Amino acid sequence: MGLRDADRLAEQLKTNPGATTVYMRSGAHMLPDTPAHNIIGELKGTEFPDQYITVGGHLDSWDPAEGAQDDGAGCVQSIEVLRALKAIGYKPRHTIRVVLFANEENGGRGGRKYAEAAKDAGEKHLLGLESDNGGFTPRAFTLSLSEDKLAAIQPWISLLKPYGVYELEHGGGGSDVNPMARQLNATVGELRPDSQRYFEYHHARNDVLENVNKRELEMGAVNMAALIYLVDKYGL
Template sequence: MLTKLKHVALAAALALPLGALAQNQDSLFIRKLYNIALTQGNSYEQLRYLTQNIGARLSGSPQAAAAVEWSRQEMEKMGLDRVYLQEVMVPHWVRGDKEYAAIVNSRITPAREVNVLALGGSVATPANGLTAEVVEVQGIDELKKLGKKKVQGKIVFFNRPFDQTHIVTGRAYGGAVDQRSSGPSEAGKLGAVGVVVRSMASNTDDFPHTGGLRYADDAPRIPAVAISTKGADLLSSLLKEDEKLRFHMRLNPQWLPDVLSYNVIGEIKGSEKPDEIIVVGGHLDSWDIGEGAHDDGTGVVQSMEVLRLLKQMGYKPKRTIRAVMFMNEENGLRGGTKYAEVAKQRGEKHIAAIESDAGGFTPRGFGITAPNEPTFQKLFAWKPLLAPYGLHDIERGGGGADIGPLKDDRVALIGFRPDSQRYFDIHHTANDTFDKVNKRELELGGASMAALVYLIDKYGL
């Protein structure tokens, strides 16, 4: 009876059109990928070690160096064809002692301490701190309209909140982040002595969010802090009652000489077209607060899990599949830039790069920047295979900071998109810790990336 059933199943399969048969094989393969990820996954325990044993990993720190060695050893355990380190010089900024800030000299309320974090890369205040009147603006355009007369000698308070009408919270972040990255220099050009920036957050709480700033070469470097959203609301309300309110902040970060670090790379060599490369990656470094769990420990372990899953399946890829643990995404992007430079020097042909750097929440899909319309359509055609796993949002526009330098007329840049609603509650805060990551969500993400890598490898772009 069993033999007869096998013959019936084989006859039915042979009767299917070739496209349907291939689709059925792909569906079965992808289903098995998810089964293994959800029952034999390795990423959650890897993340536990990275966050709990190593912790926050700002570029140039001993923890960042430990993360390099840890990820090298983890990929060597997987039995990949090659694991190696790629040298990259990275910046080394240290936060210093506990930052302090307070609203002072207000007629409405006594001095009130508020929670702040120095923005990454900020210069220090004078040793005794900095105290000045505050001018509030909603963004850089409003600041420029005020002009030097109204800004000189003051602390500029950038208070543009997230646009809560965006369903994808990353768009709200993109609409507000220029005041953090460029605001200090724009304020410095007008004679400001310091900057306070409303945290890049989608919720209201008392946890400040750090993040990088970029000092312009043609502007004075002035100290800058992020204030919690709750603190920002308080400061704004008090300013409405007392325009002469003063703000005090004290911080002592410093820049140290650049440090030699590494991108960590592991690969499975292609059996038919080894010169065509598919990259998956996340960044090893994190800010120096919290544990760097969602940003970007989850992306690191999911990228390694892609290769591990394919190895466990016994899959022999046609093309070379590479996992890259990038260094220095947070305050320099030197790892991503170095990887692209070396790839260009070697004449490497990347056909796709997938980045996971949006947290380890429930997978929703992928954002795609493709070199041409046929590539878009080929990727869109795989929606029916991916939709059963919640991957409905496969759309134009996406990629990632570390894979961005690879952009040319051949490579598809793809950003893994998990659910975004909670990400900017903890992004760049002390709350970005291991306990905020759900094991099942994390494992679904690794399987989702592996499924897309499998399809790209099998059919090409």
């Protein structure tokens, strides 16, 4: 049952409540915990290898479909960030780490464990950036910066605008990177693509690869790579 079905049911209940009945059978049940794994790859920093910029999406998806928008798109974009930087021969100052987080849909444990392990290892994280809003046309980035620091990086918009991003705004990250803010005192943020179509696919049967636009996906990835390049080169 998707959001459109819920809207139809709500309308029927509103217009003819006495004639509408619902029967639902669920086979859902809890199983014991089992090991899962975050998948991590990195491009080592040349000046500050022990300082990290993390970018990621989450591997697991909701049951009815493939999870192509939620969150296969974010995983592909995160991998593409590293691939693109390597392809142009870029040598980052800080270590850039791609994380494909496990278990976001069932409690966000992959993100929490990542932050916990990084804290135990004494790692310093400059930025945790996430893509978990679908592979649509990029529009903005949110960043958990103070107003003065956010104002200082507004000139970056002129470099991002040709590829769709026209705003750097105050806000948090997604559920996978937010634990980094709490445990590591890192700046966190996320890509904010055009949101008009997201809930046509979110946790629904049609969240499949065929419904991801390749060009929009690539535009999101190139903006993420550009932002990470700017943070690596100039800091926050």
